[in-house]
Amino acid sequence: MSKPKIYISKAIPEPALAYLEQHCECRMWNGQGAASRQGLLAELHDVEGLLTTGGPINRELLDHAHKLRAVSSISVGYNHFDLEAMKARRVIGTNTPHVLDETVADLVLSLMLSAARRIPELDSFVKQGRWQRGKGLTDEYFFGMDVHHQTLGIIGMGRIGEAIAKRAVDGFGMSLLYHNRSRKPETEERFGARYCGLDELLRESDFVVMMTPLTPETERMIRLEHFEMMKPTAFFINASRGKTVDEPALIQALQTGLIRGAGLDVFDPEPPSLDNPLLHMPNVVTLPHIGSATAKTRLDMAMLAARNLVAALTGGHPPNVVPELRELLE
Numbered sequence: 001m002s003k004p005k006i007y008i009s010k011a012i013p014e015p016a017l018a019y020l021e022q023h024c025e026c027r028m029w030n031g032q033g034a035a036s037r038q039g040l041l042a043e044l045h046d047v048e049g050l051l052t053t054g055g056p057i058n059r060e061l062l063d064h065a066h067k068l069r070a071v072s073s074i075s076v077g078y079n080h081f082d083l084e085a086m087k088a089r090r091v092i093g094t095n096t097p098h099v100l101d102e103t104v105a106d107l108v109l110s111l112m113l114s115a116a117r118r119i120p121e122l123d124s125f126v127k128q129g130r131w132q133r134g135k136g137l138t139d140e141y142f143f144g145m146d147v148h149h150q151t152l153g154i155i156g157m158g159r160i161g162e163a164i165a166k167r168a169v170d171g172f173g174m175s176l177l178y179h180n181r182s183r184k185p186e187t188e189e190r191f192g193a194r195y196c197g198l199d200e201l202l203r204e205s206d207f208v209v210m211m212t213p214l215t216p217e218t219e220r221m222i223r224l225e226h227f228e229m230m231k232p233t234a235f236f237i238n239a240s241r242g243k244t245v246d247e248p249a250l251i252q253a254l255q256t257g258l259i260r261g262a263g264l265d266v267f268d269p270e271p272p273s274l275d276n277p278l279l280h281m282p283n284v285v286t287l288p289h290i291g292s293a294t295a296k297t298r299l300d301m302a303m304l305a306a307r308n309l310v311a312a313l314t315g316g317h318p319p320n321v322v323p324e325l326r327e328l329l330e
């Protein structure tokens, strides 16, 4: 039997490529970064599978890919899938849950600590030679905010949210509030977490962590009126998707002191333009969407995505078909 043809739209770790080459006839993007949209569309006319990390899987793309049967994304988020269009064309979509939970949770704690203790700002301070013998103990210039024993509010209590909760409660003695589509009795029991409405979470939390997937319901879920509810001493952390927040409102909230600071791994759009005020505020820690970026986790994600794609194309049972498209397997 001939192997299914696939296109790989971004460089992937060698073991994942080797696995794919065993089972598929692979063509791949061989430049830096990702293939351009036009370049990608031109490659799709004869492929049955696509391995990707982002970029819309929409009607335009499907129109260029009449043989396409499966799209495997190397990401847990799949907001780039046009689920209706994929359903209509019977194209299976898979993602890579679980394998990145702990790594993303590590990053969220880093953002909380970095923003609260002003790590990047004071790192530059030392490196610029501005540290001089001074008042020491009482020098308020160096003061930050405590993270331990503060109240953490998590918006979106999925697997990553739980990995954050574990660190915050067990390691830092934090109190936990959460807001989610559904209640999680086990999480409440395990972490002493309290389920509450969005407004209450925003009013009471010292750290608000955005961890919800981007869906039509969560797009720009946090707006100016929400920042107005937060404590002026609170920090806003986003490691999900930039579009879950009205970014101009976040900028205004920071500029007018509605909140004390932010830690951001995601932006809208990405990368942010250099004149985005968020890039120029000392109380905002910015990162280039690196939530899952460790060698081990990126390898695990790529391997899982490869297995998903091979299973989908060879009559197996792909472990991670996204819930909205599972009916296509029936």
Ligand code: 8YV
Pocket: 053, 074, 075, 076, 077, 078, 100, 289, 291, 292
């Ligand atoms: C990136 C992520 O997608 O998994 C997700 O949803 O946001 C990240 O892990 C990853 O950088 C793309 O490979």
